Every structure is written in structure tokens, then in C-alpha cells.
Amino acid sequence: MPTQVARLSRYLLMLILIPLATAGLTPLAQADGPATPSGIPVSQLEQHVDEFAQGVIGRDTAGAAIIVVNNGQIILNKAYGDAVLGQTPATTDDVWEWGSVSKLLVWTSAYQLVEQGKLDLNADIRQYLPTGFLKKLRYDKPITFLNLMHHNAGWEDVGQGPGFTDDPALVPDLEQALSDIEPNQIWEPGTIQAYSNYGAALAGFIVQRISGEPYYDYARHHIFTPLGMTQTTVHPTQADNPAVAARRDQIVGYKVDDNGELVPAPYQRIYMSIYPAGSATGTIGDLGKFMMALMDPAAPLFAKPATQAAMESTSYWIGSADSLRVPALAHGFFDTQHAVRTIGHGGNLPGFSANLTFAPATGFGVVVLTNQEVEGRFTGDLVTSLFGPYKPPTYHGALPDAHEVEGKYASARMPFTDFIPQDYLVTITAKDENTITISAGNFSVDYVQIAPYVFALPLGNGDFNPGVLYFDIIDGTVMALRIASEDQLLAPGPALTQLTVTWSETFSTVSCLLDKTNPTEDQWSAATPMKSGEPVYVTTGDHDVACRATTADGTITPFSWKIKAGGTDIALSLDASTNPPEPVKPPAGPKPVNTSTAHADTGGLAEPDSAVLLLLGLLLLSSGAGTLALTARKASRQVPVQ
Numbered sequence: 001m002p003t004q005v006a007r008l009s010r011y012l013l014m015l016i017l018i019p020l021a022t023a024g025l026t027p028l029a030q031a032d033g034p035a036t037p038s039g040i041p042v043s044q045l046e047q048h049v050d051e052f053a054q055g056v057i058g059r060d061t062a063g064a065a066i067i068v069v070n071n072g073q074i075i076l077n078k079a080y081g082d083a084v085l086g087q088t089p090a091t092t093d094d095v096w097e098w099g100s101v102s103k104l105l106v107w108t109s110a111y112q113l114v115e116q117g118k119l120d121l122n123a124d125i126r127q128y129l130p131t132g133f134l135k136k137l138r139y140d141k142p143i144t145f146l147n148l149m150h151h152n153a154g155w156e157d158v159g160q161g162p163g164f165t166d167d168p169a170l171v172p173d174l175e176q177a178l179s180d181i182e183p184n185q186i187w188e189p190g191t192i193q194a195y196s197n198y199g200a201a202l203a204g205f206i207v208q209r210i211s212g213e214p215y216y217d218y219a220r221h222h223i224f225t226p227l228g229m230t231q232t233t234v235h236p237t238q239a240d241n242p243a244v245a246a247r248r249d250q251i252v253g254y255k256v257d258d259n260g261e262l263v264p265a266p267y268q269r270i271y272m273s274i275y276p277a278g279s280a281t282g283t284i285g286d287l288g289k290f291m292m293a294l295m296d297p298a299a300p301l302f303a304k305p306a307t308q309a310a311m312e313s314t315s316y317w318i319g320s321a322d323s324l325r326v327p328a329l330a331h332g333f334f335d336t337q338h339a340v341r342t343i344g345h346g347g348n349l350p351g352f353s354a355n356l357t358f359a360p361a362t363g364f365g366v367v368v369l370t371n372q373e374v375e376g377r378f379t380g381d382l383v384t385s386l387f388g389p390y391k392p393p394t395y396h397g398a399l400p401d402a403h404e405v406e407g408k409y410a411s412a413r414m415p416f417t418d419f420i421p422q423d424y425l426v427t428i429t430a431k432d433e434n435t436i437t438i439s440a441g442n443f444s445v446d447y448v449q450i451a452p453y454v455f456a457l458p459l460g461n462g463d464f465n466p467g468v469l470y471f472d473i474i475d476g477t478v479m480a481l482r483i484a485s486e487d488q489l490l491a492p493g494p495a496l497t498q499l500t501v502t503w504s505e506t507f508s509t510v511s512c513l514l515d516k517t518n519p520t521e522d523q524w525s526a527a528t529p530m531k532s533g534e535p536v537y538v539t540t541g542d543h544d545v546a547c548r549a550t551t552a553d554g555t556i557t558p559f560s561w562k563i564k565a566g567g568t569d570i571a572l573s574l575d576a577s578t579n580p581p582e583p584v585k586p587p588a589g590p591k592p593v594n595t596s597t598a599h600a601d602t603g604g605l606a607e608p609d610s611a612v613l614l615l616l617g618l619l620l621l622s623s624g625a626g627t628l629a630l631t632a633r634k635a636s637r638q639v640p641v642q
Contacts, residue, residue, distance in 0.1 A: 062370070063089075064369065065079040065096065069288065079094065092284050092285060095250075096281070098282065100346065100354075102278045106200055107149060108294070109222065110145065111302070142189065143189045150329055151195045152190055154187035154189050155186065156186045157415050167271070174214070174274070192489070201277040236271050287356065291356055315329055319451070344357035355378075355383055389465065391464070392451070402449055404476075407490050409489060409491060427440070435448055436455060453470060477490075502575070506549075510529075512527060514545060545563055547559045
């Protein structure tokens with residue numbers, strides 16, 4: 001088994017076996033007094049968390065800090081494990097990286113401006129940006145701030161390298177960073193969801209433009225200072241809070257290696273130029289203060305409590321009125337269903353994971369920070385054990401045959417200015433009329449239909465993992481598999497067209513580029529290696545395809561086509577091409593990429609087991625445990641981020 005698959009299998013199993021959250025714990029008596037939404041008496045909460053930690057710390061998790069709040073009071077504030085394995089125990093005073101939990105600062109800042117009448121969530125965002133700032137828009141339909149909150153502005157993913165560096169001196173200002181890495185708009189706004197760090201960072205820039213102060217200053221002046229969050233900064237290099245920067249250097253971030261061992265993450269310090277999307281760094285106590293403010297009926301961050309209530313109300317659903325309508329997003333907050341409605345956000349960066357989740361109606365909330373990337377036990381299993389599993393309403397009507405949704409699916413969160421190969425797809429098959437199996441590589445998980453085209457991960461006894469999948473079907477065709485913030489697209493289907501390139505044994509290798517004008521040798525060295533007759537996928541629309549075919553002696557023959565994707569499969573044959581250019585000897589520089597090797601570094605996606613990562617990301621998103629970028633590779637001075 002490839003080592004990448006072996007490593008991911010541990011994460012995958014950890015996430016899908018949600019009942020392990022409470023396995024091996026001493027049964028706790030139910031009481032009539034205060035209790036968690038899952039029914040654990042508050043008086044026994046610390047025992048529950050202690051026993052959970054004993055089973056995972058040092059084995060599945062390096063270190064963690066947790067705060068639990070009930071009705072405005074902190075009822076647990078404790079750290080477990082090590083800040084530096086075998087050397088320094090973790091404490092509640094440690095500084096951790098919050099990852100995408102940082103986005104909640106953006107959405108809260110934006111709603112403060114909404115309250116002041118300075119920001120209209122339904123207006124074209126271009127009115128808040130410099131003239132001509134967005135240069136890659138494809139559609140006339142405007143992008144609204146709500147589109148940014150809902151991750152459906154239509155952008156492709158910018159990859160894992162752009163926007164991140166391991167040298168603080170190389171961090172540009174926010175405006176320049178956003179201009180440098182602007183992604184292509186692939187989808188019409190409001191139609192396809194694709195979780196977007198760029199969109200969240202652009203929202204922070206809009207806050208900056210409206211307020212007239214750098215976003216990190218706005219957050220400090222209007223959130224951190226009013227709440228007494230003195231041990232936190234969102235500055236990309238922590239330059240505005242040297243004490244936090246120094247304490248951040250005292251904690252080590254970890255990952256699980258190919259042998260199942262906890263080892264230091266390869267990047268101990270990264271800096272985000274698009275920093276509003278994920279660079280908050282601070283203590284568990286400060287993050288707890290922020291959550292408590294969001295739970296406080298007095299709404300200390302707003303002039304009127306009604307503003308906070310509006311921000312925390314559901315703004316985006318999945319499902320349909322004819323089936324089951326499930327809350328998915330609350331103005332940027334993930335809207336998840338446990339035993340009670342919960343909202344919040346997860347986060348992942350190299351070496352760190354986080355989760356902030358609270359139930360607005362009950363006053364119960366949990367914050368978890370860990371110094372381990374893609375950590376799922378504290379940030380996922382423990383949180384679920386405290387809030388309780390999802391119990392969907394009973395559907396009494398007839399259910400459609402699950403075979404209708406079978407097929408291969410690709411995540412909408414990809415760089416679509418490249419071909420999508422087969423190994424980036426997950427496969428969905430019907431196990432029976434009401435059960436589907438989602439598989440990638442050697443791993444699979446079953447989902448049960450709970451309403452027409454709505455599926456959930458069963459835990460048994462009528463309980464389900466928080467988060468659902470909804471197949472959006474129009475005229476018998478799956479338009480998309482929708483989850484909280486990242487659609488999965490049928491391949492081939494309405495959004496993706498199948499493309500094959502075939503050739504005879506004349507050529508030993510063939511590499512192709514999509515929509516590259518006057519490609520450079522660096523781009524050719526990173527071109528997609530093709531296999532004769534093996535499908536790849538492109539988005540619907542007009543495209544330019546360029547290929548280089550290489551013979552055994554190194555002679556290169558170029559080919560090019562203009563194609564119109566949509567509706568039917570496209571087949572290109574190098575042997576049938578008319579009037580091909582004269583063959584040329586290979587130029588100086590990198591040799592053509594062999595079809596048996598992975599891509600070179602481009603800052604995009606290139607792991608051979610990407611479908612496993614897609615399935616892992618799907619589970620993370622559907623469970624509300626956080627968000628996960630798909631694959632990362634190191635480019636010069638750039639750092640991959642999950």
C-alpha cells in the first residue's frame with residue numbers, strides 16, 4: 001500500500017468511526033441537573049474528557065487545550081498532552097494557531113459594518129473594491145458578500161502554495177497578495193459551492209477598505225480589545241503582538257508520519273499573505289472569550305443583540321422543501337446538526353487543528369485547539385460526544401432508488417485550469433435502494449438515505465453523524481452532491497466533460513496543458529502526463545488543449561486543439577490529427593514528464609492517491625469537523641497548507 005494511502009487511512013478511519021469518541025470511557029450516569037446536549041452531567045464532564053484524553057494523547061494526538069462553556073460560565077478549562085513532546089507539557093497559557101477558525105473574525109467584523117449601514121450583504125462587492133480589482137471574472141452576474149460567506153462566488157481553488165511562505169519578509173500587503181493570486185472564476189455566482197480561502201480573505205480586505213484601517217488593526221480594535229483578548233493576534237507575522245510571536249515559538253506542531261508516529265510537522269512557521277482566512281494565533285482562553293461573546297444574549301460586539309442573532313441565523317440550506325431542508329451555513333459559520341443545532345468552524349494548518357462549536361439556543365459551547373495537523377479525535381470525536389449525534393426528523397414518504405445517484409464525483413474545490421484526472425474522483429455506488437457507498441482507493445463508507453436524495457452517516461439506534469449529503473437532481477440528472485460548503489460534481493455530468501487523448505505506440509510519453517497561452521518550459525515540465533485512452537475531465541465551456549508527444553529518442557511533436565466541452569464526451573487522437581507540425585528535437589531544460597511519475601511542483605494537486613484525500617475532505621466537511629485542502633506540495637519559498 002502506498003505510504004500516502006497508509007497515512008491517510010488512519011485519519012479516514014478515525015473520522016468515520018465516530019462511535020470511538022466514547023468507546024472505552026466509563027459510563028456516566030444521567031442526571032436531572034445541568035448536562036451537556038448529549039446528556040453528560042456537568043458534574044462529570046471533566047471525568048469524561050479526562051478519560052477520553054487518556055485514550056488518545058500521545059498516540060493519536062500530541063497536545064490539546066479545551067474550554068467548555070455552559071450558560072455563560074466556563075465549566076472546563078484544561079490542557080492535555082505536550083506542547084513539545086517529551087519535554088514541555090501543554091498548558092492553557094500556550095499560544096496555538098487557529099487556522100480557519102480565524103474566518104469567524106472576518107464574518108463578525110463584517111456584521112459589525114452591516115449594523116452600521118456601511119456594508120450591504122446583497123450588493124455587488126466591486127463597489128467596495130478598487131476599480132478593476134477583480135480581473136478574472138467570467139460572468140456578468142455580480143458577486144455579493146453573501147456569496148463570500150457561502151463560498152459560492154464561483155472561484156476555482158488557488159492551490160496550496162500561493163499565498164503562503166516560510167519567510168515573514170516575503171509577506172506582501174493584503175491588497176497585493178489578493179491581486180497576485182486572484183483565481184479564475186469558473187462557475188456563475190450562487191450555483192456551485194467551493195470552499196474558498198481567497199473569498200474569505202477578500203472579505204477581510206473589504207472590511208479593511210470600508211473601515212479605513214488594516215484588517216488586523218480592525219480586528220484588534222473592534223474584537224480583541226473590547227473582549228480583553230490580549231494574547232491573540234491575526235497579523236500575518238504577529239508583528240503587532242511580539243509577546244504572542246515569542247510564545248508561538250515555544251510550541252511545536254506535529255503530524256502523524258507513515259509509521260503512525262507523531263513527528264514534528266515539516267513547516268513549523270508559515271505566514272499567510274491572505275491572512276484573514278486563517279492566521280489568528282492565540283490562547284485557548286482568548287478564543288473562549290470570543291466564543292462566549294458570540295453566545296452572550298447581550299451581544300457585546302454589537303450595538304443591538306438583534307444583529308448578533310441575525311448573523312447566527314441560517315442563511316444557506318441544503319436539501320429541498322419537498323424532501324428535507326437542512327441548515328448548512330449561518331453567514332459564514334458552519335451550521336451543523338448535532339442533538340441540537342450548532343454553529344461554528346474548524347481549522348487546519350500544518351501542525352495545528354482547531355474547532356469552535358456552540359449551540360445558540362442552549363448556551364453550550366466548546367473550543368478545542370491542538371498542536372497537530374488534521375487532528376480528528378479532540379476536534380471531532382470529543383466535540384460530537386459532548387453535543388450528541390444528529391437525529392433527523394422522520395420522513396414518512398417514499399424514497400427514491402439510491403441507484404439514481406451512482407457515479408464518479410470530483411470536488412468543486414480544485415484548480416480547474418488543469419485537467420482533472422481519474423484518481424481525483426470518488427466513486428458512489430448503491431449498496432441497496434437506500435444505502436450508498438462512497439469509496440476512494442481501498443477505503444469506503446456507507447451513507448443511509450433519510451429523506452429523498454438526502455443521506456447521512458449512521459451511528460446506530462437512529463443516530464447519525466452531524467452533517468448530511470444532498471444530491472441536487474434536476475430532470476433526472478445529478479447537478480451536484482452538496483454538503484456544507486464544497487459541492488461534489490458528477491464526472492462526466494452537467495459541469496464536467498470527459499476528455500480522452502489516444503495515440504499509437506509511436507510515442508512513448510504524452511503530456512498536455514489546458515488553457516495555457518504560449519506555455520513556458522516550466523509549464524511544460526509540470527504538464528499533466530496522459531495515458532492513452534484514460535479519461536480526464538474539463539469544465540463545461542471553450543478550452544485550448546496543447547500536447548507534446550515524445551518518442552523514444554526524445555523527439556517532441558506538438559499538437560493543439562480548440563474544444564467546446566459540454567453534453568458529450570470528447571476524444572482526441574494524435575494519430576488522426578491532420579497536418580501536425582514538424583517534429584522537433586527536445587529543447588534544453590527539463591525533460592518531458594513520464595506518464596508513470598507524479599506532477600512537478602505547481603502549487604496545485606498532484607498526489608497519486610488524491611481520491612482518498614477527497615473522501616477524507618468530504619467526511620471532514622460533512623461532519624463539521626473542519627475543512628481540509630486536498631493535496632499539498634512544496635514550491636520555492638511556498639508552504640502547503642491544509
